[in-house]
Amino acid sequence: MDQTNKLAEKQWYIATTYSGHEQKVADNIKRRIESMNLKDYIFRIVVAEEEIPAKGKDGQQLMVKNPETGMEEPKMKVINLYPGYVFVEMIMTDESWFMIRNTPGVTGIAGSSGGGQKPTPVSSREIEAVLKRMGMVDSSMYEGYHVGDLIKVIHGTFDSVEGKIISINKENGTVTVETMFFGRRTPVEVDFSEIVKI
Numbered sequence: 001m002d003q004t005n006k007l008a009e010k011q012w013y014i015a016t017t018y019s020g021h022e023q024k025v026a027d028n029i030k031r032r033i034e035s036m037n038l039k040d041y042i043f044r045i046v047v048a049e050e051e052i053p054a055k056g057k058d059g060q061q062l063m064v065k066n067p068e069t070g071m072e073e074p075k076m077k078v079i080n081l082y083p084g085y086v087f088v089e090m091i092m093t094d095e096s097w098f099m100i101r102n103t104p105g106v107t108g109i110a111g112s113s114g115g116g117q118k119p120t121p122v123s124s125r126e127i128e129a130v131l132k133r134m135g136m137v138d139s140s141m142y143e144g145y146h147v148g149d150l151i152k153v154i155h156g157t158f159d160s161v162e163g164k165i166i167s168i169n170k171e172n173g174t175v176t177v178e179t180m181f182f183g184r185r186t187p188v189e190v191d192f193s194e195i196v197k198i
Contacts, residue, residue: 029045036099081130128144154194
């Protein structure tokens with residue numbers, strides 16, 4: 001099989017696990033890729049985590065002292081955006097499927113109906129939102145976006161704002177979006193990783 005055919009078959013799948021064990025499962029998969037020599041078939045392993053400000057019981061932002069500067073700064077905590085899921089980019093072969101299914105901590109592969117049927121991959125639109133939330137942008141993602149497309153901002157300063165693309169700058173990874181603020185059309189620049197099509 002030549003490299004072109006391999007890349008055409010590369011897709012994203014979801015390995016399921018117990019909530020709280022996602023990172024351990026991801027590490028197990030990475031070790032097994034090496035030991036079973038599957039690096040040409042399994043590419044990226046993603047646990048969708050995000051760092052958010054930690055709040056106390058009273059709802060107030062917790063602060064910690066930075067040991068290097070001595071200054072108080074917001075305490076952060078890591079949350080899992082998709083508990084129980086580990087995203088795996090791979091070429092679905094008998095060997096790669098067997099390895100993922102039999103990795104310690106994996107309880108299944110989403111989209112597998114059992115009976116030896118291989119699972120269905122995650123749609124490109126669904127995985128794009130996950131990857132962008134993690135700040136992971138592939139150059140191929142730009143192909144699906146054009147001036148005039150309607151988008152929604154999924155995180156960042158303009159979270160949940162909807163608008164129309166008026167320009168795309170691939171070099172610096174930004175998109176200018178026309179949206180409505182206070183009844184006026186207003187252009188705002190957002191990071192490409194912050195938008196999805198609607």
